[in-house]
Amino acid sequence: MDTITNIMSRRSVRYYLDKEISDEDLKTILHAGMAGPSCTNARDWSFIVTRDPEVLNLMADGNGGPAGPLRRAKLGIMILGDLERAFKPAPDYWVIDGAIAGQNMILAANALGIGSVWLGTWPQMERVNKQIANFNLPDTVIPHSIIAFGYPDEEEEKKPHMPEKPKDMPDMPPMDKPMGPPPKMVKGEYEPDRIHMDRW
Ligand SMILES: Cc1cc2nc3c(=O)[nH]c(=O)nc-3n(C[C@H](O)[C@H](O)[C@H](O)COP(=O)(O)O)c2cc1C
Numbered sequence: 001m002d003t004i005t006n007i008m009s010r011r012s013v014r015y016y017l018d019k020e021i022s023d024e025d026l027k028t029i030l031h032a033g034m035a036g037p038s039c040t041n042a043r044d045w046s047f048i049v050t051r052d053p054e055v056l057n058l059m060a061d062g063n064g065g066p067a068g069p070l071r072r073a074k075l076g077i078m079i080l081g082d083l084e085r086a087f088k089p090a091p092d093y094w095v096i097d098g099a100i101a102g103q104n105m106i107l108a109a110n111a112l113g114i115g116s117v118w119l120g121t122w123p124q125m126e127r128v129n130k131q132i133a134n135f136n137l138p139d140t141v142i143p144h145s146i147i148a149f150g151y152p153d154e155e156e157e158k159k160p161h162m163p164e165k166p167k168d169m170p171d172m173p174p175m176d177k178p179m180g181p182p183p184k185m186v187k188g189e190y191e192p193d194r195i196h197m198d199r200w
Contacts, residue, residue, distance in 0.1 A: 001111045010107060013115025014069040015157050016150025020051070021075045025112050029149070030077070031190045032108030036100040039093035044085040045101050045144070046194045048078040048135060055198045059146050062130035067119045073148035077105060078131070081122075083140040095122065098144035105147055115152035121145050135200050 001009075030047060038044060050056055051074060059078060060070035070076050079102050081094035102118060109116045121127045121143045131143035 006107050006111050010110045012117040013152045013157060014117050015153040016072055016074055016115065017153050019074070019151045021114060021149060025114065026075065028112065029105045029108045030195060033101040033105040034191060036104045038097040038100065039087045042085050042087050042097060044082045044094045045098050046080045046082050046141065046196065048080065048196050048200060050076050050198045052198050058134050062134050063119055063121055063127050063146060067146065069117050069148040070119065070146065072150070074150040076146055076148055078146045079144040081142040081144050083142065095144065102145050102147055109149055113151065114149055116147050116149045119146040119148060137200055
């Protein structure tokens with residue numbers, strides 16, 4: 001699939017076939033996430049990766065009703081901002097870097113025939129705080145978004161479904177996290193130590 005066709009054909013997929021995603025395809029998806037640009041090459045993200053239905057449900061619990069697709073998904077990847085690695089003069093770039101990683105993973109999946117949907121976590125702080133608690137995240141690690149993956153169930157996708165109503169989110173104070181040492185300079189490589197299977 002050429003790049004333009006990939007970008008143009010992508011759509012959110014929320015219903016999935018009972019078909020596993022191979023290890024090879026999972027690695028391609030994660031590598032695509034790590035291949036995007038990041039501010040000063042900070043690569044200030046990590047990923048919690050799961051195929052375990054219990055962990056998929058835990059991720060869905062933290063994000064609330066709109067994360068329903070995770071309960072049906074074959075794979076979930078939570079993108080986390082790694083503030084210790086972020087660009088110190090403007091650490092908020094972590095949000096952009098995480099978003100780029102997410103979109104790259106979605107497009108890689110699409111090229112492999114795997115559907116996905118983005119499930120927003122940050123900046124809805126109720127969701128952020130629930131994920132931090134549920135996954136026992138360190139102080140410098142912030143949940144960014146979750147992507148649910150699976151082979152598209154085209155028949156189910158065509159049916160009308162009730163929208164999963166988002167909850168109202170309370171205002172929270174701005175985050176103020178300590179910055180750590182400079183990021184390791186790595187370009188476009190697959191980094192297995194950024195992947196945490198099922199839990200942090
Ligand atoms: C930041 C962000 C958060 C999103 N959160 C959710 C969500 O919680 N639940 C959901 O079903 N879709 C979610 N989506 C998917 C959007 O609803 C979807 O991308 C949009 O409706 C456009 O449809 P398309 O992706 O098929 O082009 C999110 C998308 C983005 C970019």
